[in-house]
Amino acid sequence: MRDVAIIGIGMTKFGELWEKSLRDLAVEAALKCLADAGTDRIDSITIGCMTGGLFNGQEHLASLIPDYLGRRNTPAVRVESACASGGMAVRAAFMEVASGMSDYVLALGVEKMNDVSGDLATAALATAADGDYEAFHGINFPGLYALMARAHMEKYGTTREQLALVAVKNHRNGALNPHSQFPMEITVDTVLKSAGVADPLCLFDCSPVTDGAAAVLLTTVDEAKKLGKQPLVVISGIGAATDTIALSQRKDILKLEAIELAAQRALKMAGKTIKDIQFAEVHDCFTIAEIMVIEALGIVEPGQGGPATAAGLTALDGKFPINPSGGLKSKGHPVGATGVAQICEAVTQLRRQAGKRQIKNAKTALTQNMGGSGGSCVIHILEAK
Ligand code: COA
Numbered sequence: 001m002r003d004v005a006i007i008g009i010g011m012t013k014f015g016e017l018w019e020k021s022l023r024d025l026a027v028e029a030a031l032k033c034l035a036d037a038g039t040d041r042i043d044s045i046t047i048g049c050m051t052g053g054l055f056n057g058q059e060h061l062a063s064l065i066p067d068y069l070g071r072r073n074t075p076a077v078r079v080e081s082a083c084a085s086g087g088m089a090v091r092a093a094f095m096e097v098a099s100g101m102s103d104y105v106l107a108l109g110v111e112k113m114n115d116v117s118g119d120l121a122t123a124a125l126a127t128a129a130d131g132d133y134e135a136f137h138g139i140n141f142p143g144l145y146a147l148m149a150r151a152h153m154e155k156y157g158t159t160r161e162q163l164a165l166v167a168v169k170n171h172r173n174g175a176l177n178p179h180s181q182f183p184m185e186i187t188v189d190t191v192l193k194s195a196g197v198a199d200p201l202c203l204f205d206c207s208p209v210t211d212g213a214a215a216v217l218l219t220t221v222d223e224a225k226k227l228g229k230q231p232l233v234v235i236s237g238i239g240a241a242t243d244t245i246a247l248s249q250r251k252d253i254l255k256l257e258a259i260e261l262a263a264q265r266a267l268k269m270a271g272k273t274i275k276d277i278q279f280a281e282v283h284d285c286f287t288i289a290e291i292m293v294i295e296a297l298g299i300v301e302p303g304q305g306g307p308a309t310a311a312g313l314t315a316l317d318g319k320f321p322i323n324p325s326g327g328l329k330s331k332g333h334p335v336g337a338t339g340v341a342q343i344c345e346a347v348t349q350l351r352r353q354a355g356k357r358q359i360k361n362a363k364t365a366l367t368q369n370m371g372g373s374g375g376s377c378v379i380h381i382l383e384a385k
Helices: 022-037 052-056 061-068 085-099 118-126 141-156 160-174 188-192 221-226 257-270 287-296 305-310 327-331 335-350
Strands: 004-011 044-048 076-079 105-112 196-198 211-220 233-242 279-281 364-371 376-384
Touching: 004 022, 004 085, 004 221, 004 335, 022 052, 022 061, 022 105, 022 211, 044 061, 044 085, 044 335, 052 105, 052 118, 061 076, 061 105, 076 085, 085 105, 085 211, 085 233, 085 335, 085 364, 085 376, 105 335, 118 141, 141 196, 141 287, 160 188, 160 287, 160 305, 160 327, 211 221, 211 335, 233 257, 257 287, 257 364, 257 376, 279 335, 287 305, 287 364, 335 364, 335 376
Parallel strands: 044 076, 044 105, 279 364
Antiparallel strands: 004 211, 004 233, 105 211, 233 376, 364 376
């Protein structure tokens, strides 16, 4: 395999972007990425999008996006793995470059979720759950994560305040990020007094419904060196895994096996352990998700995610910063774009271009992107050389 570097990143602002279409968002992120890379060479395109069909009545993005990017004739493929679609698109792009199939591959993630009503958005997202055994019976993602939150509280004594502190921390970081949908600081009270969504989760425990796109340009390390890229940001490990789609089929709904396996695979490929990683962007689609993910990654012991968050471990100036971007909670969660946006943040940090949210001496990062209630997961390890 050839070594792979990320030489360009580009993102739209995340939010309710009424004046921009799905194709506008994709093209804006791609053009920003090429400008950042300082090259306009693209040999191939991979596109992460969960459901352009349900949100926008638009499938066949593998033709639409190259066409509107002015790249007709370029090979392109759409990658779908629910909310992990973006991360899986980057993995597909990595494989094309590493294998020698293509030298310059653009990985793009896009989702425009606000073109439909809130009810329809919830129903569209629920297609990532088990259609027969979950969604048909009326449960949706806030409901599924609420089940996990309640079980976590019962088994480990995790408190409502500890859940709220995940949102408080991520909004604090997101307030420093110009791309954020909700760039305001909040308090524990804001979370606890917000409207109930699915007990015990309230409005401010949930990631929002978001429009947005993100893109990264991958090439070989040799090509990146020829272009004089400094610091050189490389993808040194990737791990992916799956689990049952339905929560009810898992032996333990508090064990995110796909995340554990994807992390083991990515770290092994990079020749590292979790102790070698300085910070992570993780999939905090709900506050309980961040707590369970940092446990599954081995950053803290099972059951310690809540107390560790309360003790400041995961804060920007903590020992293991989590979601310096503001995460899905504050930055926003345009589902197919999220995995790519996480990598944009990691690269920004590794290049030391993150301004007030910069992590000191950032050299090694992990990004964790998952689909549904953990039915699929992809993890990238990035390093600045
Ligand atoms: N956090 C903070 N504020 C939010 C918010 C969120 N997640 N979502 C909406 N808001 C705000 C809106 O800006 C609006 O504020 P305003 O009255 O000051 O304008 C207000 O709350 C109501 O917004 P609305 O869009 O009507 O909310 P809603 O009730 O339709 O949707 C949720 C709220 C939580 C149900 C929706 O954001 C949601 O479904 N989130 C989860 C998405 C999801 O499941 N993603 C996949 C994960 S696997």
